[in-house]
Amino acid sequence: MMTLCSDTLEIRNMPPAMAAAALSAGAFPAYEQDCLARLTARHFSVFDTTEQARIVTLAHMLLREDACRDTIASGPRRLQRVAEAMTACLRNGMLDFLGFCRFSLPGHLPYLRRTLDLAADALLAEEEEEEYHALLLSCAQPDKESCPLHLFFNEKDICHIWQHGRKGIRLLEGGCFSGREDMLLANVIALRPRTLTISGAALAPAAVLQPLQQIFSDILYDDGEMPADFTPGPHQP
Secondary structure (H helix, E strand, O other): EEEOOOOOOEEEOOOHHHHHHHHHHHHHHHHHHHHHHHHHHHHOOOOOOHHHHHHHHHHHHHHHOOOOOOOOOOOOOOOHHHHHHHHHOOOOOOOOOOOOHHOOOOOOOHHHHHHHHHHHHHHHHHHHHHHHHHHHHHHOOOOOOOEEEEEEEOOOEEEHHHHEEEOOOEEEEEEOOOHHHHHHHHHHHHHHHEEEEEOOOHHHHOOOOOHHHHOOOOOOOOOOOOOOOOOOOOOOO
């Protein structure tokens, strides 16, 4: 049985370990959320409210994924360790929750502050990537001279770029792009295709396929074979 009396939660007929597990799974993450929000508002005021909310979200993700650091409230089993520490207090009959969070978890607030720094860096990286993709998108807009392109991905990071133009179908280039995915991506964008079709998408490197999916919203996926009227080889004028 639980009864809330002002700012005191009275718990009856519940083992200390069970009460501690409930507090660590519910109240403690809410406490961290409040701390992260207050620290973000104080130390990251240059960001707008939307960006600050994103920083807090990224910080929570980092807390869940981080390795064990210099506080028991870090690492994969952090909530379990917090519950164990709370259990020891509850066995004495009383737990000052805020006092416990502030004074029984040494190094926790500095740890949250460092995590927010990492989250802010991650946000800036996200925004830079969005700006980069927006720039690529503007560069990739087709013009009246644009022709459809068809990319054929094969094993061993091999890709052939075919163009459907006024002179029919021709192979523009092809070969292994392992380690040079940015070159393949730049070449496709520079051609500003009217439409883009991809065959063998499952074999495409993520470093190429993901940006293409973000830049070209209407990609067609086709499991067809290479055109039979052309043998893969050097660039054909």
